[in-house]
Amino acid sequence: MGIGEFFHMGGHGFYIWGSYGTALFLMIVEATWVAKRRNKAKKELERMEAEFARVDNQGMNR
Amino acid sequence: MSMTRRIPWMKYASASSFYPLANRLVPIFMGLAIVLAVIGLYVGFFVAPIDYQQGNSYRIMFLHVPAAWMSMFIYLLLAVYAIISLVWRVKMADIMAYSLAPTGAMFTFLALLTGALWGRPTWGTYWIWDARLTSELLLLFLYLGYMGLYSAIPDRQRASRAASFLAIVGVVNVPIIYFSVVWWNTLHQGSSFSVSDGASMTSDMLSALLLMTFACWAYAIAVVLRRAQAVILERKKVALWASQISRKKES
Numbered sequence: 001m002g003i004g005e006f007f008h009m010g011g012h013g014f015y016i017w018g019s020y021g022t023a024l025f026l027m028i029v030e031a032t033w034v035a036k037r038r039n040k041a042k043k044e045l046e047r048m049e050a051e052f053a054r055v056d057n058q059g060m061n062r
Numbered sequence: 063m064s065m066t067r068r069i070p071w072m073k074y075a076s077a078s079s080f081y082p083l084a085n086r087l088v089p090i091f092m093g094l095a096i097v098l099a100v101i102g103l104y105v106g107f108f109v110a111p112i113d114y115q116q117g118n119s120y121r122i123m124f125l126h127v128p129a130a131w132m133s134m135f136i137y138l139l140l141a142v143y144a145i146i147s148l149v150w151r152v153k154m155a156d157i158m159a160y161s162l163a164p165t166g167a168m169f170t171f172l173a174l175l176t177g178a179l180w181g182r183p184t185w186g187t188y189w190i191w192d193a194r195l196t197s198e199l200l201l202l203f204l205y206l207g208y209m210g211l212y213s214a215i216p217d218r219q220r221a222s223r224a225a226s227f228l229a230i231v232g233v234v235n236v237p238i239i240y241f242s243v244v245w246w247n248t249l250h251q252g253s254s255f256s257v258s259d260g261a262s263m264t265s266d267m268l269s270a271l272l273l274m275t276f277a278c279w280a281y282a283i284a285v286v287l288r289r290a291q292a293v294i295l296e297r298k299k300v301a302l303w304a305s306q307i308s309r310k311k312e313s
Contacts, residue, residue, distance in 0.1 A: 010112070012119040012183050019122045019176040020103075023129070026168055027281060031092070034288040041295035048299060052306055 076154040077294045084287040091287070095280035102273030110266040122180040123267075128275040130173035132282060133201055134236050136166035140208070141233045144226035156222050157297075159229065160212060161289040165282050167205035174198055177250075185249055193242035194250035197235055204232040 009016050106124040113120040143159035146152050177195065178188040189195065208225045215221035243252045263271075 006107075009118040009121075012117055015119055015179040015183055016121055019125055019179045022175055023125055023172055026172065030165065030168055031281075031285055031288075034285050034292060038288055038292040038295065041292050041299065045295050045299045045302070048302055052302065 077157070080154060081291055081294055084291050088284045088288050091280045091284035095277050095284060098273050098277035098280060102270050102277055105266060105273060106270035110270050111264060116184055119180060119183040122176050124270045124274045126173060126176040126180055127271055128278040129169045129176060130198070131275060132278050133166060133170035133173050133198070134239060136162050136169060136282065137201060137204070137236055138233070140166060141229050144229040148223060148226045148230070156226070157290050157293045159226065161286045161293055163205055163209050164289070165285050167202060167209065169278070169282070170198065170202040170205055174202065190249050192248040192250055193246040194239065194248045197239040197242055200235055201239060204229070204235060
């Protein structure tokens with residue numbers, strides 16, 4: 001079976017690769033989104049904690 | 063002055079033990095998902111024979127059936143977490159329910175899309191309003207309704223309660239989807255995965271189907287845990303902000 005024949009899938013290539021292609025696309029997008037969302041929240045929380053700690057320390061020194 | 067803030071950490075007691083655990087589990091399950099999917103696709107496309115009736119289009123099954131199973135399982139799981147969150151007010155349960163919804167919706171959409179793409183060469187139509195397809199479409203709307211309701215109500219506790227309630231009521235739809243092919247005359251075929259009359263497919267097809275199902279599970283676990291981590295941090299941020307404001311008011 002040649003490569004062209006494999007992708008042709010006996011005339012069902014559009015349906016098969018349309019299905020698997022969309023699935024792969026959606027999963028890559030979702031996995032990337034959640035990873036970005038986690039990293040963004042982590043950075044913001046760390047920045048916030050550092051900022052509040054700095055404000056606290058200033059208050060203590062006064 | 064220590065870095066520890068006077069915020070109610072106890073409220074996040076379960077979240078604080080969940081977070082590092084999820085850190086370890088996410089890469090394991092994501093790796094597992096990739097390995098299982100690669101093996102499953104290999105078996106499904108190179109080992110499993112061509113179907114004498116449907117030709118190659120039946121190979122959509124290895125994606126369609128796991129996606130449809132996931133859409134229902136995830137919904138049931140979401141509903142269980144919704145009950146726990148609604149009745150016992152367990153914060154982590156609410157975070158899990160919330161984190162499951164988008165992935166469940168994604169699998170429902172995939173089940174519908176792959177079903178349409180499989181239906182066209184097999185039945186001659188992308189869509190028909192039969193019981194199986196219609197109830198699966200309703201499942202997608204239930205997921206979207208849960209997510210929409212959750213984000214539409216500004217007060218988080220009220221949002222969580224309303225959305226959880228919707229999720230629990232919607233559970234009746236799951237057995238309707240599952241048994242629709244038995245209860246009604248549907249164009250959709252019955253399960254090709256029955257134990258009683260022996261599986262109506264070859265063992266290679268069955269292995270590919272199971273491998274792809276486990277791959278989908280592993281993927282879902284990894285993504286949902288990662289999302290739950292994000293939600294924990296986002297809520298901690300809000301709590302920290304609120305505690306800072308109340309301290310400023312005190313002083």
